[in-house]
Amino acid sequence: MARIDEVQEAIARIRMTIDNYDESQRESEENEELDESPVDVQDSAHWAFGAPVSGRLVNSRALEELNDSSPAFGNFDFRLREFVSETFPEEHIKYEDTIMIRRFKCVHISYQSLEDWRGARDILRCSPSFHHNVRYDCVLVNMVDPGLHCARLRALLRCTLPSGRQIDIALVHMFEPSRWKPRTRWAGCQIRDEVKEYSFLSMEHVVRGALLAPVSGASNEPTHFLIDTIDADMFLRTDMYS
Structure with a gap:
């Protein structure tokens, strides 16, 4: 017993x-x-950040120091100021000015199809640990150059400028056309290489999410991606008709 x-x-x-x-x-x-619910939604914006990273606002110099081991934040403060000065020249950012930043782990993108006029929303992740897995989603981007442009989200940042203006930007890896040719191709197939360098992207230029698939899982092969042909002009941002 x-x-x-x-x-x-x-x-x-x-x-x-x-x-x-x-x-x-x-x-x-x-x-x-x-x-993941949208927070701090910008007026008339077609995107909304969600899942804020825990902690208080941090200035751009401190954020660079806190992430000094990450290539994404190498020379971060200087690159950010250069991007803001080029994109928003009316802000007149000075070296001694402080840029405060809050980071997020997801973004909601609203858009409308020009084919059937249906509205939709994509929830995209940008997190080193989403349900215990790394997940950095991709987006379709509106660019001045014609053609299809995609980028992989690496950081979602809300920057508060000295003037009090808030701007939403993303730290991304852009994709560029690849020289690699597959043995088998199909209609609508395009091949892209993920650029190693990091760049900043204003959220105003993001159209919607993009699904990119790796050509092969082999570790000894260069990273190429296959995407279906879709035209950025087939989608309207919801702020354009609201």
Whole structure:
């Protein structure tokens, strides 16, 4: 009888441990779902950031120092100021000015198809740990140059400038046409290489999410991606007709 009691007690302890773990997982998933809701939506914008990174606002110089081991933040403060000066010249950013930044882990993009006029919304992730997996989604970008342009999100940043103006930008890897030719091609197939350098992108130029698939999972092959041909002009940002 004593042996049976010991076994039953061990089973009860195991069951209790499993139940506690399942409950903690449910709470974590619920928190993630709540955390992804749009926050601080910009007026008349077709995008909305969600899932803010925990912590207070941090200035651009401190953010560079805190992430000095990451290539994405190499010379970050200088590059950011250069981007802001070129994109928003009316702001007159000075070296001694402070740029405050809040980071986010997802973004909601609203758009409308010009084929059937249906509205849609993409929820895109930009997180080193989304359900315990790395996930950096891709976007379709409106550029001055004709053709299809895509980028991979690496950081979502809301910058508060000295004037008080807030601008939403993304740190991205752009994609460029590849010289690599597959043995088998199909209609609408395009091949892109992911550029190693990081660049800044204003969220105003993001049209919608883009699905890119790796050509091969082999580690010894260069990274190429296949994408279906879709035209950026087939989609309207929702702020253009609201």
